[in-house]
Amino acid sequence: MSKYIILGVVLVGLAAAPLTGDTYLMRMATLACMYAVMAASWNLIGGLTGYPSFGTAAFFGLGAYTSGILATLDVALPISIAVAGVVAFVVAAIIGFILLRLKGHYFAIATLACVELLREIANSATDLTGGGMGLNIPRNADLGIFAEASLFFFAMWGLLALTALVCLMVERSKIGFALACIRQAEGAAEMIGVNSTLYKTLAFALSGVFVAMAGGVYASWVHYIEPGDVFDILLTIKPVVMALIGGVGSTVGAIVGAIVYIAAEEVIWRNYLDFSSGIIGLTVVGLVLFLPHGLGSLHLRLRGKAVTP
Amino acid sequence: MIFVQILVNGLVLGSLYACIAAGFSLVWGVLNVINLMHGSFIVLGAYLALGLYLSIGLAPWWSLAVAAVLFFGIGYLIQRFLINRVIAAPVLLSLTLTFGLDLIIQNAMLYFFKADYRSLKLDPALGSLAFGSVVVPVDRLIAMIFALLLTLALYIVLRKSRVGRAIVAVRVDQGAARLLGVNIPSIYAIAFGIGTAMAASAGTLLALTFPIAPVASYAFLGKAFVVCVLGGLGSVPGAVLGGLLLGLVETFGAYALGPEFAVMLSFGLLILFLVVRPQGILGRWGFE
Amino acid sequence: MSMLELHGVSRSFGGLAAVDNVTTTFEPGRIVGLIGPNGAGKTTLVNLITGVIPLSSGEVRFNGQSLKRIKPYHAAHLGMARTFQIVQPFNQMDVVDNVAAALLFSQGGHSPASARAAALPIIERVGLTPSAHKSAAALTLAMRKRLELAKAIAIRPKIVFLDEVNAGLNSAEIDQASRLIRELADEGITIVLIEHLMKVVMSICSRVIVLQQGRLIADGSPQDIARDPAVIEAYLGKKYLDKRQGQ
Numbered sequence: 001m002s003k004y005i006i007l008g009v010v011l012v013g014l015a016a017a018p019l020t021g022d023t024y025l026m027r028m029a030t031l032a033c034m035y036a037v038m039a040a041s042w043n044l045i046g047g048l049t050g051y052p053s054f055g056t057a058a059f060f061g062l063g064a065y066t067s068g069i070l071a072t073l074d075v076a077l078p079i080s081i082a083v084a085g086v087v088a089f090v091v092a093a094i095i096g097f098i099l100l101r102l103k104g105h106y107f108a109i110a111t112l113a114c115v116e117l118l119r120e121i122a123n124s125a126t127d128l129t130g131g132g133m134g135l136n137i138p139r140n141a142d143l144g145i146f147a148e149a150s151l152f153f154f155a156m157w158g159l160l161a162l163t164a165l166v167c168l169m170v171e172r173s174k175i176g177f178a179l180a181c182i183r184q185a186e187g188a189a190e191m192i193g194v195n196s197t198l199y200k201t202l203a204f205a206l207s208g209v210f211v212a213m214a215g216g217v218y219a220s221w222v223h224y225i226e227p228g229d230v231f232d233i234l235l236t237i238k239p240v241v242m243a244l245i246g247g248v249g250s251t252v253g254a255i256v257g258a259i260v261y262i263a264a265e266e267v268i269w270r271n272y273l274d275f276s277s278g279i280i281g282l283t284v285v286g287l288v289l290f291l292p293h294g295l296g297s298l299h300l301r302l303r304g305k306a307v308t309p
Numbered sequence: 310m311i312f313v314q315i316l317v318n319g320l321v322l323g324s325l326y327a328c329i330a331a332g333f334s335l336v337w338g339v340l341n342v343i344n345l346m347h348g349s350f351i352v353l354g355a356y357l358a359l360g361l362y363l364s365i366g367l368a369p370w371w372s373l374a375v376a377a378v379l380f381f382g383i384g385y386l387i388q389r390f391l392i393n394r395v396i397a398a399p400v401l402l403s404l405t406l407t408f409g410l411d412l413i414i415q416n417a418m419l420y421f422f423k424a425d426y427r428s429l430k431l432d433p434a435l436g437s438l439a440f441g442s443v444v445v446p447v448d449r450l451i452a453m454i455f456a457l458l459l460t461l462a463l464y465i466v467l468r469k470s471r472v473g474r475a476i477v478a479v480r481v482d483q484g485a486a487r488l489l490g491v492n493i494p495s496i497y498a499i500a501f502g503i504g505t506a507m508a509a510s511a512g513t514l515l516a517l518t519f520p521i522a523p524v525a526s527y528a529f530l531g532k533a534f535v536v537c538v539l540g541g542l543g544s545v546p547g548a549v550l551g552g553l554l555l556g557l558v559e560t561f562g563a564y565a566l567g568p569e570f571a572v573m574l575s576f577g578l579l580i581l582f583l584v585v586r587p588q589g590i591l592g593r594w595g596f597e
Numbered sequence: 598m599s600m601l602e603l604h605g606v607s608r609s610f611g612g613l614a615a616v617d618n619v620t621t622t623f624e625p626g627r628i629v630g631l632i633g634p635n636g637a638g639k640t641t642l643v644n645l646i647t648g649v650i651p652l653s654s655g656e657v658r659f660n661g662q663s664l665k666r667i668k669p670y671h672a673a674h675l676g677m678a679r680t681f682q683i684v685q686p687f688n689q690m691d692v693v694d695n696v697a698a699a700l701l702f703s704q705g706g707h708s709p710a711s712a713r714a715a716a717l718p719i720i721e722r723v724g725l726t727p728s729a730h731k732s733a734a735a736l737t738l739a740m741r742k743r744l745e746l747a748k749a750i751a752i753r754p755k756i757v758f759l760d761e762v763n764a765g766l767n768s769a770e771i772d773q774a775s776r777l778i779r780e781l782a783d784e785g786i787t788i789v790l791i792e793h794l795m796k797v798v799m800s801i802c803s804r805v806i807v808l809q810q811g812r813l814i815a816d817g818s819p820q821d822i823a824r825d826p827a828v829i830e831a832y833l834g835k836k837y838l839d840k841r842q843g844q
Contacts, residue, residue, distance in 0.1 A: 052401040098584055104400045105343055109534055110583045113576045116531065120573040174701060177709055181687055181698050188685035191647070192748055193673035193703035233527070237408055244405060274420060281412025288406040289394055 003252040007164055010255060014157060023149045030149075030221070032262040033156035037163045037214045038235070039242035039254035044167060045207040046240065047249040048176060049200055050183030051100065054236050055111030056211055058118050059088050061230035063212025065122060065129055068137045068219035077155075081216040088212030089205045096204035100197065112236070119231030134226040137219055152221040159217060160255070163210040167251040170206070179203055241284055247294025257294070314443050315560050321445065321453045323556025325515060328456035329529055330536035331463055331548040332507025338543015339480040339500045341400070342392060345407040347508050347533055348526030349414040350380060354512025355521040356422055359429050369429065369513045370455050376509040384505025389498040396497065411526075418523040426520040452514040459510055463503070464545040476500050480543045531572075535579045541589030550590055600625050600787060601646070601756055605655035607811075608638075608645055615641045617811035618655070623756065626785045628778060630798040630819070633808035634831055639791045640682065642808065643758045647672040647679050660755075673703045678749035679758035682791075684741045686733035693729050695744055696720055699751035716751065723747045723777065739770040746777065756787040763794055775801050799823070807831065 017029035038056055045053045063084040070080035099110045122129045129135055143151065170176045178199040181189035190196055219225050239254075242261045246253025264283070269276045291297060333347045354376045361367040361375065387410070395402040435447035467473040478486040479496050487493055519525065532555065540551020555575060562574045582589065599622035608616045616638045623629060631639050644650045646657055648667040657664045659675055667675075687695050696716035701707050707715065720729050723743040728736060733744060742762055749757050759778070763771045771794070779801055782788050792798050798805060798819060805822040807815040809831040815822055822828055 046401070050399075052399070052404065102583060102587060105337070105341070105404075106583055106587050108400065108404060109343070109538070110580060113534075113579045113583070117573060117576045117580065120569075120576065124569060124573065172709075174709060177694075177698060177701060180690070181702075184687040184689055185685040187649075187669075188681065188687070188748075189698075189702075190649075190669035191673055191679055191681075192699040192752060193670050194698075195668070195670045197668075237405075240401070240405060244401075248401070275416060278413045278416030278420075281409045281414075281416065284409030284412065285391070285406060288402050288409065289391065292395070292398065292402055 003250070004168075006256065007168075007252050010252075010259065011157070011161060011164075014160075014259075018150050018153055021146070023145060026149045026153050028262065028266060030153045030156045032259050033153070033160040034214050034218060035238060035242060035262055036255040036258035037156070037160050037210050038239040039246070039258040040160075040163050040167050040251050041207045041209075041211045042239040043243050043249065043251055043254040044170065044179075044203045045200075047243055047254070048171065048179040048183065049203045051200065051204070052104070052108045052240075053111045053204070053207065054108050054240070055095075055114050056207075056239050057231050057233065057236035058111070058115040059092060059208035059211040060215040060218075060235050061115075061118055061122065061227070062088055062091060062208075063215030064219040064225050064230040065135065065215075066212070067216025068135050068225055069128065071137045071220055072135070074138075077217075077220055080220075081155075081213050084216040085209045085213045088208040092208030093201055093205040096201040097197070100200045100204060112233075115231055115233065115236055119227045122227035122231065129227070132227065134224055135219075137223050137225070139220075139223050152217060155217045155221075156214065159210060159213055164251060164255060166206065166210070170203075171251060175199060175202065241287070244287055244292070245295055247296045250294075250296075253294055253296060260295070311564075313441075315564050316557070317443050317445060319557035319560035320553060321449050321556070322560060323553035324453040324456045324460075325511070325518065325552075326532055326536050326555050327549040327552025328460050328507070328511040328514065330533045330540070330552055331460050331545055332504035332511070333533040334537045334540070334542055334544065334548045335463070335467075335476075335507070336501055336504035337537060339476055340388075340392075340396060340497050342396065342403045342501075343400075343407065344501070344504060345404065345530065346387075346411045346414060347504070348528070348530030349411050349418065349523075350384075350505050350508035351512040351515065351529045352418065352521060352523060352526045353414070354380065354509030355429075355516040355519075356418070356512075357509065358513035358516040359427060359521065362429055362431075368431070369516055370451060373455065373459070373510045373513045376513045377506040380509035381502040381506035383502075385498045385502035387505070388501035389494070392501065393494055393497060415523055415526070422523065424522060424524065426522040426525075428520045429516040431517070448517040452517050455514050456511065459507065459514075460545060460549060463507060466503075467545065472496075472499055476503075532575070535575045537589070538579050538582045538587070539589055541591040544591055547589055547591040554590075599623060600660060602658040603646070603655070604658070606642070606645055606652060606657060607654045608641060608650065609653045614811050616645060616808075619808070619811075619813045620655075621806060621813060621816060623787050623789065625755070625787055626782055627804055628782045628788045628790060628802050630802035630805040631789055631791045631808065632793070632798060632805060632822075636810075637808040637831075638811040639808055640760055641811075643679055643760060643789070643791065647677055647758065670702070673752055676753065676755035677758070678752045678754035678756070680742075680745040680749055680760055680762055682760045682764070684738075684745050686736075686741055686744055688734040689732070691730050691732050692720060692725055692736070692744055692747075693717070695733055696747045696751050699748040703752040716747075719747050719751050722750065724773070738765045739767075742766065742774070743777075746774070750781070754786060756789065757781065758789045758791070760791045761793065762790070763792065763797055771797060 014029050014033060017026050042053060042056055045051050066087050067080040067084040070083060095114060099107060102110055123132050178194050181194055182196050182199060186196055215230060242257035243254040245260055246257030265280065268279050272279055329351060333344060336342055336344050357376050358369040358372045361372040362369065392403060392406060395406055431448060437444050437446045438450065467477055475491045475496050478491060479493060483493065536548055536551035536555055539554050540547035558574060558578060559571045563571045601623040603619050603621050606616060606619045607614065619642060633639055645652055648669045648671060651666055687698060693713050693716050696719055697712035700715050701709060701712040720726055723746055725740060725743055725747065728740060736744065762774060775797060778788050790802060802819055805819050806813060807822060807828050814827045814831060815825045
């Protein structure tokens with residue numbers, strides 16, 4: 001029960017950003033929503049199913065380019081984003097079907113290689129994507145700055161609400177049960193009738209849909225994308241760290257983790273620009289060594305208690 | 310005759326790739342840890358070579374020895390006190406840990422060395438050697454020879470020395486090794502130290518061939534991945550085979566399709582092998 | 598037509614035949630012992646039947662239906678259950694959820710909630726009710742084995758393969774397990790027992806199959822098997838057999 005309350009508080013809190021009229025704060029909030037979508041999505045395959053995917057950036061870039069290209073063809077934003085989601089679902093299902101037979105490190109690298117491969121393809125398919133020169137996405141000139149900022153904030157926020165809803169439904173449903181069985185003992189799960197290939201692939205496909213849609217919103221938001229931006233390794237790693245902060249395996253944890261990370265990153269970046277990546281690195285190291293079960297386990301750790309996974 | 314030139318280029322490049330990957334493969338195969346700092350250690354080795362050459366005129370192949378000793382120690386300490394704490398945890402944690410550590414190293418490199426590319430130009434320049442119509446720059450040739458010697462040295466250490474054989478034993482069957490009295494954490498630290506030493510040493514050689522900047526570490530890391538998957542984990546012959554194969558594929562691919570496809574080709578090959586033959590050409594199916 | 602038929606079932610790894618041309622049938626309600634020296638291919642045979650690994654050649658027929666390249670989850674849906682030598686419970690779940698999972702995924706018509714409710718009688722049957730809400734990781738070995746059995750029962754199997762279900766159990770626990778097995782057989786379920794403990798094999802099995810180096814070398818009542826020269830040789834060696842035969 002309490003996780004729904006936390007989620008409600010988070011969503012309401014974020015929605016208050018436009019009320020301040022501060023476009024900078026809104027930008028931060030939009031980014032927080034975007035990363036929250038990515039972290040919660042990663043949690044489906046990495047946390048619930050136990051397959052450590054490093055492919056988040058592949059879906060993000062795929063969505064950004066799919067939606068961006070459609071936008072240059074005068075397709076309306078909601079449609080281009082929806083199409084990006086569908087494309088990502090299909091592509092992820094196909095990739096997943098092939099790669100999910102790998103486990104652990106091999107799976108991680110294979111998904112990482114997909115990011116690299118897609119980036120190179122985007123770089124080379126100049127006619128379609130603009131290649132290394134990037135893709136310009138038309139903006140709606142009628143909108144003022146504040147209106148535009150609000151539009152994209154609510155687009156991301158709405159996407160976050162949708163993602164959270166779907167992820168929580170998965171957690172509670174038969175699908176979530178199956179994923180938990182697969183994560184804990186895949187062989188035993190198969191022997192009691194779990195079609196693990198089906199469920200894994202579904203989880204992987206779902207983990208790609210909302211990330212791609214977030215990429216689509218991002219592309220229209222920033223008006224210009226390059227392969228290196230949207231197929232960036234950091235886009236794949238940050239959601240993982242965010243899920244770790246919130247406690248791997250929890251949708252709400254991933255969302256909270258994303259917000260904590262974005263807020264912390266902003267503070268560090270403002271005050272210690274030269275050392276920002278180093279400080280983030282230090283935090284990640286500290287997290288892994290001392291709080292691998294997320295901030296939620298802090299109170300247990302401080303009292304010297306054991307943390308059950 | 311251009312075929313032979315490309316072949317030679319591919320083999321030279323491949324030898325360097327083999328050297329880059331050998332240490333990475335060892336750590337992955339023995340500890341089941343993917344060391345995301347590997348690329349950064351290569352770059353640090355290159356900076357060390359550059360620094361020693363500019364300050365005291367020490368040629369890169371001699372600073373190799375300095376790099377090896379220094380970075381063995383660094384790697385040993387990192388494994389003993391940091392990585393060892395997550396060695397039994399899910400792979401996600403060791404991946405994230407080495408990633409975090411790499412961020413710190415990257416930041417430090419950017420701060421101290423700045424982001425611009427540097428190269429090590431030997432003065433007096435060594436020129437090139439010609440064998441018929443095939444031309445090979447002398448510095449690359451020397452780098453290749455030392456790379457192969459270094460890789461051979463690793464192979465000999467693993468086969469002949471007591472420590473080396475303990476490392477191989479741990480890789481093959483940890484439980485049995487422990488029963489025979491092998492101190493596993495100590496072996497892990499030594500193996501990791503060797504991996505780091507190999508990386509930095511490879512870096513000193515690479516300084517002659519590739520431009521150095523902090524960001525170059527990702528490219529080297531990527532190569533190391535591909536070589537390991539192609540050749541098989543934890544085996545030096547595997548790294549050599551994988552490295553040579555990658556070098557040849559890239560040079561022939563660049564010639565046939567254009568240089569921008571070389572990177573795509575290497576990642577496509579990676580995925581292909583992961584799906585079809587994850588254990589690589591030589592390696593037996595290692596850890597998951 | 599028998600419930601389970603094996604025709605020339607074989608599996609090789611590299612050049613080595615792990616299971617070699619095994620042909621036999623299984624009838625409902627029997628308790629069959631599957632014995633043989635270490636490495637004889639007993640677990641491999643079960644893996645072949647339940648779809649964990651594919652056959653190199655031969656055929657498996659279940660209720661007249663030929664099983665070509667089935668996956669383990671499909672075997673569960675058809676009514677084949679098996680336990681593992683090294684128990685694999687879902688460690689982060691409690692006993693109820695473990696059994697509920699088996700109910701939920703082996704047959705249709707359940708939701709997670711209804712499966713949890715339906716799990717309770719099964720848990721009662723194997724005597725785990727006091728521990729129903731304990732995490733599987735907190736159970737003793739004997740209790741974990743009973744949990745495995747509960748999950749196998751939840752599948753509503755027609756045949757159950759028990760792989761070394763008595764390993765690590767004490768005398769009382771073994772008797773308890775044997776009683777449960779006999780009850781299941783009385784309900785018409787075929788039980789195939791991979792077992793090293795001859796005491797158990799002799800007491801509850803009505804039929805014993807012996808594998809050696811992948812081949813079926815004997816098939817009969819426990820008493821016949823105990824006297825079969827081929828079996829004695831397989832276990833104790835030719836020298837012993839020769840001595841016994843007064844060579």
